[in-house]
Amino acid sequence: MSGTVYLVGAGPGAADLLTLRAARLLGQADLILHDALVTDEILALAPRARKLNVGKRAGRPSTDQAFISRLLVRAARRHKVVVRLKGGDPMLFGRAQEEIDALTAAGTPFEIVSGISAGFAAAADLAQSLTERHIARSVAFVTPAVARGDKADDAWAEAAAAADTACIYMGKGDAARIRDALIARGVAPGRPAVLVEGASRGGVVAGGTLQDLPSLAAQSGDGPALLLIGEAFAEAAIRHANAEASTARRA
Amino acid sequence: MSGTVYLVGAGPGAADLLTLRAARLLGQADLILHDALVTDEILALAPRARKLNVGKRAGRPSTDQAFISRLLVRAARRHKVVVRLKGGDPMLFGRAQEEIDALTAAGTPFEIVSGISAGFAAAADLAQSLTERHIARSVAFVTPAVARGDKADDAWAEAAAAADTACIYMGKGDAARIRDALIARGVAPGRPAVLVEGASRGGVVAGGTLQDLPSLAAQSGDGPALLLIGEAFAEAAIRHANAEASTARRA
Numbered sequence: 325m326s327g328t329v330y331l332v333g334a335g336p337g338a339a340d341l342l343t344l345r346a347a348r349l350l351g352q353a354d355l356i357l358h359d360a361l362v363t364d365e366i367l368a369l370a371p372r373a374r375k376l377n378v379g380k381r382a383g384r385p386s387t388d389q390a391f392i393s394r395l396l397v398r399a400a401r402r403h404k405v406v407v408r409l410k411g412g413d414p415m416l417f418g419r420a421q422e423e424i425d426a427l428t429a430a431g432t433p434f435e436i437v438s439g440i441s442a443g444f445a446a447a448a449d450l451a452q453s454l455t456e457r458h459i460a461r462s463v464a465f466v467t468p469a470v471a472r473g474d475k476a477d478d479a480w481a482e483a484a485a486a487a488d489t490a491c492i493y494m495g496k497g498d499a500a501r502i503r504d505a506l507i508a509r510g511v512a513p514g515r516p517a518v519l520v521e522g523a524s525r526g527g528v529v530a531g532g533t534l535q536d537l538p539s540l541a542a543q544s545g546d547g548p549a550l551l552l553i554g555e556a557f558a559e560a561a562i563r564h565a566n567a568e569a570s571t572a573r574r575a
Numbered sequence: 576m577s578g579t580v581y582l583v584g585a586g587p588g589a590a591d592l593l594t595l596r597a598a599r600l601l602g603q604a605d606l607i608l609h610d611a612l613v614t615d616e617i618l619a620l621a622p623r624a625r626k627l628n629v630g631k632r633a634g635r636p637s638t639d640q641a642f643i644s645r646l647l648v649r650a651a652r653r654h655k656v657v658v659r660l661k662g663g664d665p666m667l668f669g670r671a672q673e674e675i676d677a678l679t680a681a682g683t684p685f686e687i688v689s690g691i692s693a694g695f696a697a698a699a700d701l702a703q704s705l706t707e708r709h710i711a712r713s714v715a716f717v718t719p720a721v722a723r724g725d726k727a728d729d730a731w732a733e734a735a736a737a738a739d740t741a742c743i744y745m746g747k748g749d750a751a752r753i754r755d756a757l758i759a760r761g762v763a764p765g766r767p768a769v770l771v772e773g774a775s776r777g778g779v780v781a782g783g784t785l786q787d788l789p790s791l792a793a794q795s796g797d798g799p800a801l802l803l804i805g806e807a808f809a810e811a812a813i814r815h816a817n818a819e820a821s822t823a824r825r826a
């Protein structure tokens with residue numbers, strides 16, 4: 325007999341942006357393995373669960389991915405409802421496949437519960453659609469970040485340069501490299517760019533152009549941030565183009 | 576005095592994939608203007624609201640977009656909580672910007688509530704991440720569909736061809752054109768492709784390759800479908816590559 329592992333998206337941060345299904349499963353959970361960015365407010369939805377932080381914390385390396393996968397398989401042998409809680413949606417930049425493959429190989433029952441990815445929450449904060457008639461009909465979600473031990477390259481930049489709207493995850497620390505890679509692929513240095521930190525939680529918003537990307541990144545704090553680049557963000561970039569970073573619309 | 580208009584994502588279909596915030600607002604709503612694809616099960620979460628279907632229905636044209644925008648502005652003068660309910664996420668292929676611009680111009684208070692977009696639900700159904708270490712680090716969300724009166728072109732195909740994973744919305748009726756546009760841009764005809772119809776609701780799943788796209792589309796029914804193309808879907812495409820279309824994992 326085995327319990328079930330639920331790979332659940334915790335959404336962008338605001339607790340009421342969890343799905344009804346995710347909230348129900350948190351209420352039933354016996355054990356939760358969560359990323360570091362999942363807030364206490366969200367974990368409070370799981371009063372009976374034991375909680376284990378397996379994410380990266382300031383300066384300390386994250387728990388080894390293979391170890392997390394093994395832990396999930398073992399946990400399902402002892403608990404009925406095991407929740408693997410990941411920020412945003414588990415199927416976008418969440419390393420979910422390695423866990424899914426391990427669960428499949430072990431014959432452990434599992435389900436995936438979608439969550440709101442930060443790019444959508446950032447668009448909501450800015451009141452700017454990722455797509456817009458006559459302006460943007462394609463959106464690329466990319467990251468320049470690679471797993472430990474993997475070689476960094478700029479293949480991600482092809483899709484970001486080709487799309488009308490680029491949503492760049494985990495890119496704040498690589499702002500100069502992102503700017504250079506996109507300009508090298510023909511993107512205009514003056515294309516509007518907006519940084520949104522702490523989407524859905526009233527974080528920092530800074531607007532400018534692709535050329536300004538490093539200075540936008542410098543205006544943000546320690547939290548995870550998203551870089552949105554595209555003509556659709558022309559007005560939003562101007563609205564948030566202050567020397568001092570402004571705060572999001574939904575403060 | 577004015578009420579507030581909430582542009583709310585209804586998610587991919589399953590009612591419990593609404594966010595907690597969306598469900599709360601539906602419970603408070605006085606008036607709901609919804610797309611045709613929003614299910615009765617979701618509308619049942621709004622017992623006190625008057626409901627108005629402003630979406631496209633079989634053969635009949637959708638309500639004019641400018642008319643919907645005017646209706647939202649007027650509705651907020653008479654009702655405290657007006658919900659504009661859109662399938663998926665309002666900020667992706669939802670024509671939200673035209674409504675946001677009208678609400679802004681009229682000085683009508685509004686908020687945007689994110690929803691799960693179908694691409695994420697399809698990935699969950701297939702138990703296949705949109706991104707995968709060493710295989711896919713970029714995802715493009717595109718549509719070949721254009722608004723009435725707009726000229727069709729294949730600019731959307733640039734981003735779909737450049738990304739490791741392409742999620743194509745509203746493309747089922749243009750399968751041959753999509754195949755040709757991607758192959759013309761250098762995508763291998765043998766790249767894995769999966770069609771997911773009715774994501775999150777146990778709809779049809781059909782797998783094959785980019786070359787097979789028209790035959791995958793022919794296996795689906797009347798519902799909205801998503802086309803997922805990329806090496807990450809190699810196993811999913813084989814798993815669902817039957818002459819008879821299979822049903823989704825979450826039936």
